[in-house]
Structures are given as structure tokens and as C-alpha cells.
Amino acid sequence: MPSDLRLEQLSRWVHKSKPNAKLASASADASFRRYFRVYDQEQTWIAMDAPPEKENLVPFIDVGERLLAASVRAPVIYQSDLEQGFLLMDDFGSVPYLTELNAETADHLYLDALKALVKIQSANSNQLPNYDEELLQTELMLMPEWFLSKHLEIELQDSEKSALKAVFALLVDNALEQPQVFVHRDYHSRNLMITSENNPGVIDYQDAVLGPICYDLASILRDCYIVWPESSVNRWVEDYRRLAIEANLLSDEVDPEQFKRWFDLIGLQRHLKVLGIFARLSHRDGKHNYLNDLLLTLSYVLSVAERYPETSALIDIFRRYEIPQRIGTVEIPA
Numbered sequence: 001m002p003s004d005l006r007l008e009q010l011s012r013w014v015h016k017s018k019p020n021a022k023l024a025s026a027s028a029d030a031s032f033r034r035y036f037r038v039y040d041q042e043q044t045w046i047a048m049d050a051p052p053e054k055e056n057l058v059p060f061i062d063v064g065e066r067l068l069a070a071s072v073r074a075p076v077i078y079q080s081d082l083e084q085g086f087l088l089m090d091d092f093g094s095v096p097y098l099t100e101l102n103a104e105t106a107d108h109l110y111l112d113a114l115k116a117l118v119k120i121q122s123a124n125s126n127q128l129p130n131y132d133e134e135l136l137q138t139e140l141m142l143m144p145e146w147f148l149s150k151h152l153e154i155e156l157q158d159s160e161k162s163a164l165k166a167v168f169a170l171l172v173d174n175a176l177e178q179p180q181v182f183v184h185r186d187y188h189s190r191n192l193m194i195t196s197e198n199n200p201g202v203i204d205y206q207d208a209v210l211g212p213i214c215y216d217l218a219s220i221l222r223d224c225y226i227v228w229p230e231s232s233v234n235r236w237v238e239d240y241r242r243l244a245i246e247a248n249l250l251s252d253e254v255d256p257e258q259f260k261r262w263f264d265l266i267g268l269q270r271h272l273k274v275l276g277i278f279a280r281l282s283h284r285d286g287k288h289n290y291l292n293d294l295l296l297t298l299s300y301v302l303s304v305a306e307r308y309p310e311t312s313a314l315i316d317i318f319r320r321y322e323i324p325q326r327i328g329t330v331e332i333p334a
Contacts, residue, residue, distance in 0.1 A: 007036070010049050013086050014038055017079060023047065026094070037091060044091040045078065052085040060087075060206035066182070067205060070123035072116060073198040074205065092193035092201035098225055100194055106228065112199045113192055113220055114240045118247045120202070121181040121213065131183060131211025133172050140168045140269060142276025147294075151279035154321050163313035170310050171272075174265040178212035181249060185209055187216035188223045213250060214259070218267030224274055224297045237263055264304050268311065271300045294327050 007023070014021055018040045026035040026046060032054040038045040050057050057080070067074035075090035101109060129135075144164065148154040156164065184191075185207045193201035217240055221233050241259050244250035250259075274297050278290040302324065305314040318324065 006034075006049050006051065009084060010036065010047055010086055013081060013084060014047055014088065017088075037094075038088065045088050046075065046091045048087040048089065050085040050087070052083065055085060057082050057085060057087065059208070063205050063208045066123045066125075066208075067120060067202065070119050071198070072119045072123065073195055073201045075201070075203065090201075092195055092203070095194040096190050097192040097194065097200060098189035101189060101226055106232065109194075109200075110220070110236050111239070113187075114217075114236065114243055116192075116200055116202060117184075117187065117216055117220070117240070118243050118249065120184055120187075120216070121244070121249050122247060123182045125182040125210045128182065128208055128210045131175065131180075131185075131209040131215070133176065135209070136172045136175055136269065137168060139273040139276075140171065142280065143272045145276060146279040146283065147275040148321075150283050152321070152323065152326060154323075156317070160313075160317055160320075164317065167311050167313050171265055171269040174262060175212045175215070175269060178214055178262050178266070179250060180210050181213045183209050183211040183215050184219075185211075185215070187219040189220070189226055192220075212262070212266050213244065214263040214266045215270065218263055218270055221263075222267045222271070222300050224271070224293050224300075227296055227299075234260070261308075264307065265311075268301060268304045271297050271304075275301070298324065298327060 011023055014023065018038065021038050021040040023036045023038055026037040032051055034049040036047045036049065038047050048057075050060075061077060061080065064074045064077065068076065073092075075092065077087055077089045079088040080086070097109060097113070144156065144161075148156065184202070184205050186204050187202075191202065191204040193203065195201040217237065221228070221236050237260060238256055241250065241254075241256065245252045275294065278294055278297065281287040281290045298318075302315065302318065305311040
């Protein structure tokens with residue numbers, strides 16, 4: 001088998017402080033980062049391998065410190081070597097929300113997640129990158145570039161491109177008109193870990209930005225990896241709205257209907273982006289397992305786009321090219 005030079009370097013680095021430790025693969029993610037569980041007697045830690053030419057650890061460390069200061073359960077970093085791209089930090093175990101969520105646990109686990117989200121949104125956001133018009137547009141363009149063109153080999157007509165541009169402008173305006181808060185940017189069931197204290201443990205937050213208040217809410221309640229009845233989603237959205245008002249993140253003048261529109265449309269922006277990202281992960285990075293999650297993501301796009309006349313052009317395009325039939329369909333429970 002070929003040697004793993006990075007793992008050998010990481011092992012040597014860990015053994016300097018923990019000579020008897022053993023390392024085992026913990027997980028990898030959609031980036032170039034890898035994670036290893038470090039065992040030493042009765043204790044465990046997580047060692048991160050982030051190749052410095054591919055990944056910048058400074059945002060991860062900075063955002064983590066902000067979250068810890070806001071009483072969010074982010075991992076404490078015990079050792080770091082930015083030159084090599086190594087971190088040694090808290091181990092939250094191996095039980096993500098995704099494996100524990102079911103009809104009996106959902107209300108409790110989501111209440112914990114929504115309370116943690118309010119803490120995140122209250123954290124220090126000074127000098128975070130802005131989730132501005134340019135970034136929102138760049139993300140939206142991933143869908144036609146990677147999902148339509150690369151994955152499905154669909155080339156839109158000029159009139160269709162214009163219609164798509166108008167929908168994208170609407171989604172950007174919706175994002176920018178919302179209160180701007182600290183945004184985790186990938187707040188979902190694979191990035192929340194079940195913890196015995198101060199649940200959940202929050203990971204994968206290095207891309208945090210200052211952005212729309214409903215973005216992370218849509219990420220967790222319209223999760224690309226698990227689906228819930230719309231009645232439950234509506235109830236949790238209203239639970240969060242009340243929590244946000246109590247935390248002075250949101251004015252009580254924002255009524256449930258306005259808030260739900262913000263939630264729906266920022267979720268639509270996110271899911272269009274994710275269609276592009278999942279296709280890109282497959283075609284560019286060889287991570288084909290993400291294609292399994294296209295079905296649910298597309299179902300969110302279709303169900304939300306059908307609710308608003310301003311986004312009907314999306315439905316027209318997806319029907320014209322029979323996109324649901326080409327990748328399958330997923331029904332949202334009533």
C-alpha cells in the first residue's frame with residue numbers, strides 16, 4: 001500500500017506530547033481536511049490534518065474562539081502547528097445528530113440546536129466576511145455551471161438564463177433585507193454532535209460569515225440529509241422566531257408570514273447552491289457519494305419554488321428539461 005506521508009507527519013507531531021498515543025481515522029469531509037481520533041489511556045482527542053497549501057487554519061481557530069466565548073460547545077484546541085497544518089482538539093464522540101434524529105427525539109434535539117443557534121448568532125461577528133451580493137451570486141451560479149451543465153449536460157437558452165438571473169436577483173435581495181447575524185454556514189445534522197453537556201457540539205464552522213438570520217435555520221430545518229413534515233418544520237421555525245425575539249436578534253414587528261418567506265427563500269438559495277456543490281464534489285473532486293443527496297435537495301427546491309409566483313421560472317426550467325425524472329424524485333411528507 002502507498003505510504004501516507006501526511007499521516008506519518010501528524011503521528012510524529014502527536015507523539016511529541018503523547019508518546020503512547022494511537023491514531024485511528026475518524027472522518028473526512030468535503031474539503032481537504034481529515035480527522036483522526038487520538039487514543040491515550042482513557043482519554044481521546046481529535047487530530048485535524050489540514051494541508052496548509054489547501055486549507056487555512058486561521059479562520060477555524062478564530063471562529064472557534066468566538067463561539068466558545070459565546071458559550072457554544074465548540075471544540076477547545078489544545079495544540080496547534082499552523083506551519084504543518086495540524087490541530088489537536090476536543091473529541092465530541094462519533095454520534096452526530098443525523099444518527100439520533102427520529103420522531104421521538106426530534107423536538108428535544110432541535111430545541112437544543114435552536115438554542116445553540118441563537119448563541120451562535122449572538123457571537124462576536126466583527127470583521128467576519130460579509131455574505132454580500134457577490135458571494136451570494138457566486139454561490140447561486142454553481143447550480144447552472146455544475147449541476148445543469150456539467151452533471152446533466154444541459155445548456156440553457158438565453159431566455160432561460162435571463163429568467164434564472166431574475167430569480168437569483170430576488171433571492172439575493174431576500175438575503176440582504178434580513179437582519180445580518182453571525183452565520184455558521186453549514187449548520188446541519190452532520191455537523192452537530194450529541195454531547196452530554198451543553199448539547200450539541202458544533203463543528204465545521206470555519207466558513208462563518210456575517211449574513212441573513214434565516215440561513216442557518218434553513219440549513220438545520222431543511223437539512224439536505226434528513227427530511228421532516230412541513231407541519232413540524234413550520235412549528236420549529238416559529239419556535240426559533242420567538243427565541244430570536246427574546247435574544248434581541250429579531251424585532252417583534254417581523255410577523256410569522258414575513259419570517260417564513262425569508263426562511264423559504266434563503267433556503268431556496270442554499271439548496272440551489274448545494275445542487276451545484278454536490279455535482280462539483282463528484283465531477284471535480286471524485287466524491288461521488290454526495291450525488292446520493294441530490295434527490296432530497298432537489299425536492300426542497302421544487303417544493304419552495306412552487307409556493308411563490310416570483311420563482312416559477314425555476315419550475316418551468318426544471319420541468320422543461322425533465323430534471324426530476326432524470327435524477328429521481330423525493331416526496332416531502334405532508
